[in-house]
Amino acid sequence: MALLLDIYGLLSVIVHGLLLTAQSLTLGGIAFLALVAQPLAADLGEAGARTVARCRRLLRWSAAAVILVVAVNVAAESLVLADTVDISLAESATAAFALAGYAQIVAAALILLLLLSSRASARAGRAGLGLAGLALLAAATATSHAVAQLDNRAVLSVCTALHRLCAGSWIGGIPYFLIALAVCRSQGQWRRIGKRFSLLSMASVSAIAVTGVVMSLFYIGSLEALYGTAYGVMVITKSLLFLGLLGLGAMNFRVVERLRVDPAAPVLRLRRFAEVEVGVGIAVLFIAASITSLPPAVYLTNDRVTLADYAQRLSPRWPSFSTPAQASLALAQLQGQLDAEAAQGAPAVSAYVPGAGQPPPRNAANIAWSEYNHHWAGAFVLIMALLALADRNGTTRLGRSWPLLFAPFAAFLAYRDLVEGGLEDDIGFFALLRDPEIVQHLFFYALMAAFGIFEWGVRAGRLQAPRAALVFPLLTATAAAALLTHSHSIANVKDLLLMEVTHVPLALLGITFGWARWLELRLVPAEGAIAGQVWRVCFVLVGILLVLYREI
Amino acid sequence: MSPWRLEFLARGPARRLAAAFVLVLYPAAQAAAHALVVESTPAPNATVGGRELDLRVRFSDRIDKKRSKLGLASAAGQAYPIQVLDVERADTLAGHVAGLPAGAYRLQWQVLAVDGHITRGEIPFTVTAP
Numbered sequence: 216m217a218l219l220l221d222i223y224g225l226l227s228v229i230v231h232g233l234l235l236t237a238q239s240l241t242l243g244g245i246a247f248l249a250l251v252a253q254p255l256a257a258d259l260g261e262a263g264a265r266t267v268a269r270c271r272r273l274l275r276w277s278a279a280a281v282i283l284v285v286a287v288n289v290a291a292e293s294l295v296l297a298d299t300v301d302i303s304l305a306e307s308a309t310a311a312f313a314l315a316g317y318a319q320i321v322a323a324a325l326i327l328l329l330l331l332s333s334r335a336s337a338r339a340g341r342a343g344l345g346l347a348g349l350a351l352l353a354a355a356t357a358t359s360h361a362v363a364q365l366d367n368r369a370v371l372s373v374c375t376a377l378h379r380l381c382a383g384s385w386i387g388g389i390p391y392f393l394i395a396l397a398v399c400r401s402q403g404q405w406r407r408i409g410k411r412f413s414l415l416s417m418a419s420v421s422a423i424a425v426t427g428v429v430m431s432l433f434y435i436g437s438l439e440a441l442y443g444t445a446y447g448v449m450v451i452t453k454s455l456l457f458l459g460l461l462g463l464g465a466m467n468f469r470v471v472e473r474l475r476v477d478p479a480a481p482v483l484r485l486r487r488f489a490e491v492e493v494g495v496g497i498a499v500l501f502i503a504a505s506i507t508s509l510p511p512a513v514y515l516t517n518d519r520v521t522l523a524d525y526a527q528r529l530s531p532r533w534p535s536f537s538t539p540a541q542a543s544l545a546l547a548q549l550q551g552q553l554d555a556e557a558a559q560g561a562p563a564v565s566a567y568v569p570g571a572g573q574p575p576p577r578n579a580a581n582i583a584w585s586e587y588n589h590h591w592a593g594a595f596v597l598i599m600a601l602l603a604l605a606d607r608n609g610t611t612r613l614g615r616s617w618p619l620l621f622a623p624f625a626a627f628l629a630y631r632d633l634v635e636g637g638l639e640d641d642i643g644f645f646a647l648l649r650d651p652e653i654v655q656h657l658f659f660y661a662l663m664a665a666f667g668i669f670e671w672g673v674r675a676g677r678l679q680a681p682r683a684a685l686v687f688p689l690l691t692a693t694a695a696a697a698l699l700t701h702s703h704s705i706a707n708v709k710d711l712l713l714m715e716v717t718h719v720p721l722a723l724l725g726i727t728f729g730w731a732r733w734l735e736l737r738l739v740p741a742e743g744a745i746a747g748q749v750w751r752v753c754f755v756l757v758g759i760l761l762v763l764y765r766e767i
Numbered sequence: 768m769s770p771w772r773l774e775f776l777a778r779g780p781a782r783r784l785a786a787a788f789v790l791v792l793y794p795a796a797q798a799a800a801h802a803l804v805v806e807s808t809p810a811p812n813a814t815v816g817g818r819e820l821d822l823r824v825r826f827s828d829r830i831d832k833k834r835s836k837l838g839l840a841s842a843a844g845q846a847y848p849i850q851v852l853d854v855e856r857a858d859t860l861a862g863h864v865a866g867l868p869a870g871a872y873r874l875q876w877q878v879l880a881v882d883g884h885i886t887r888g889e890i891p892f893t894v895t896a897p
Contacts, residue, residue, distance in 0.1 A: 296879060300835065300877060311881055358883045363829050365829055510803045514805070
């Protein structure tokens, strides 16, 4: 049982990400219904009524998701607290976070009831939805960084609430916008829906930017803390994705404007870009969840990474492609020393006990070992990227087969991780599974190989289901987003941050790769070709970054 | 695996099952998580004299004191009871301990921040003979 604790630590961030997503979808649904769908319903005729009905259905599911995820969250935290502080379950289940959770559940249940009641479409029902939504927002804000601050609680709470409300109205509103676009059939209807949602989005984006800057001033405080701490770097990453979303939104706004004068404006593009906005938006919410688990940068005054550290780490160095001997790794060296001491009468001790909560020992050879892994990973990726570039039209057999290379690539990385973890130092394979980092890595390698083979099946025509081709880009984007929440077991905070910073561009390129490939498949061929170029370029860039990767 | 987690997992089967489920989702107090120690008495790695000691830890966040705790253990793992002291500040835990022989100690803290995040950590220090 104890193993699972360490192995699945990542899941707490995932639960918080799911919670933010469910909250955003609920707030976004209420805002979309109140400000877009219901005001236009009468003018849009049957399409308007169908849009409202479908949006209400999605809102019901979103509110139900809030209830479920909050219940899991409160139950889990209450149990942990009761057992670790030796207080009764009743006492831990009445802590402030639990009370805020119950308030969220009540608010979401009220939303659900209002949606299920036949009166909910009346004005009173709409006002009730709005009030319940605000109650949900207030309760969610009660478990944010803002309430735990010693100073400036009021201003930070207001900023947090506004930030979340507007993120919900915009990012959480996009799935409802997609529903409306799918239900409506005429240019006039699309334009009216698009125009209203654009206005809502622009107001939300402005408020997100302003509140984001204000919160950064309090939580980060200085430029040095922005680039020198994990919190700051995650905020930068979130901001970059926010800018990407803004770019997609701006392109959609142009299509909406064109609809006014040009009935042939590309509405399909509007829908496809909105699909990508949903995906990138969810990635942003998961990064936000990751940020909530970090201490605000302003409090981390030691071990910050400096610009000189970055300059040293990020200056390119040609890879050697030579690996250190396994015997020179820290674990093997330390075990040798302990064995020698044991031979002279000292108690026999293992240099590393996987899953014991301490990171494995690391020395310069381990760093060289890791760099070698990354360099070969880069070589694999570059070969695949060049084959993908050469096979732009999917015409050559060799070109189509590049995804198969994911299988040997994954096997190589898995073998190297296991050897580094101590497979050849009398630590068995199953004992190594106690190490959460190894298990996470092995899990991703297995997925990588499986989906490489799957994508090869799609490209070779062996898998012909229409949506099968969407699996690989979706998973690539998901895995890249997960890379942003993945952490390494290194005791040195500075080294840890530098390592994670080098993974940020890889993750951003991965997210772009996935969604560009999605657009290539979903847009008309002429427009999709541009997206096709984008993901191929991202593929090459990932390969280059990996080949030049360094940890020292 | 830290001692409190082992203890946690060693209880009755039903509770252990619930605990395992919970801990799968919540590695409650990861080192890199939320409330940070801003200052402490004794300071990390400090050397102090005397058999009696006032302990004080100030955090970066407001904390729920009723649901937070301080513990003290010697290098050999022997626990010493701490008398909890009331302090006005919403970000500080304090206590008093007596009867400490000279040696190395770890001041163990676990706090529930008001925003619901649980954090824990240790402050190592040494006591010398008075």
